[in-house]
Amino acid sequence: MATTLKTERLLLRDFAIGDAGRLARLIGDFAVAGNLSRVPYPYKITDAHEWLAGLPATPDPHRTTFALTTQNDGLIGAVGFHDASKGTALGYWIGRAWWGRGYAAEAAFAALQWYFQSTTAGSVQSGAFHFNAPSLAIQRKLGFVVIGRSMSHNRARGEDIDHVDTVLTREAFQAIQRQHPEQAGRNEKIAR
Numbered sequence: 001m002a003t004t005l006k007t008e009r010l011l012l013r014d015f016a017i018g019d020a021g022r023l024a025r026l027i028g029d030f031a032v033a034g035n036l037s038r039v040p041y042p043y044k045i046t047d048a049h050e051w052l053a054g055l056p057a058t059p060d061p062h063r064t065t066f067a068l069t070t071q072n073d074g075l076i077g078a079v080g081f082h083d084a085s086k087g088t089a090l091g092y093w094i095g096r097a098w099w100g101r102g103y104a105a106e107a108a109f110a111a112l113q114w115y116f117q118s119t120t121a122g123s124v125q126s127g128a129f130h131f132n133a134p135s136l137a138i139q140r141k142l143g144f145v146v147i148g149r150s151m152s153h154n155r156a157r158g159e160d161i162d163h164v165d166t167v168l169t170r171e172a173f174q175a176i177q178r179q180h181p182e183q184a185g186r187n188e189k190i191a192r
């Protein structure tokens, strides 16, 4: 992938093999894994190595995951794009110790800005399990709208769960960018 993005507080960079231990500790928290679709629980170090090894070797904006890092704390979470049933979908998580500080919204904004600049996509999918009010609040703020509900598999919980499906159009995101010119202008692509 090899794109690096910088926001006010975060550096979005490639994952590296050296992230495996920290990744396993942070995503291996049930409060994180249990809100994601495809993450096993318990999450072993071998799961981290397997996931890192499976990251695409060639750049593809539709299949890119950024490691979220802060200057003081290093790796704190991830944001990225992956194939989903109706097209490319946005996903993200933040380690529990850093919740409630606006990091997910800041990272998702930067990632979406990069995604729409790097592709001709007209929209991107997302959503959240019905109990994930904070995630749905973030998506609403970014311009996503609810398009339906589906029963979606949650690997950590081992069951199908009611999922709120959302979509963000390029036009809706452009409107959000116009409302937040300070944030849009602050994000920077610093390497490719």
Ligand SMILES: CC(C)(COP(=O)(O)OP(=O)(O)OC[C@H]1O[C@@H](n2cnc3c(N)ncnc32)[C@H](O)[C@@H]1OP(=O)(O)O)[C@@H](O)C(=O)NCCC(=O)NCCS
Pocket (backbone or CB within 6 Å): 031, 032, 033, 035, 036, 092, 093, 094, 095, 098, 099, 100, 101, 102, 103, 104, 105, 106, 127, 128, 129, 132, 133, 134, 135, 137, 138, 141
């Ligand atoms: C969901 C998650 C990504 C949020 O990360 P975060 O950095 O704490 O999120 P932010 O601080 O950017 O924003 C959280 C928003 O939710 C809002 N919120 C928090 N609790 C809420 C609740 N019970 N109901 C509604 N909104 C709520 C906050 O007020 C904030 O919105 P605001 O900035 O407008 O005030 C994080 O909790 C996480 O990683 N959870 C586990 C994995 C996950 O759920 N990933 C998303 C899968 S769809």
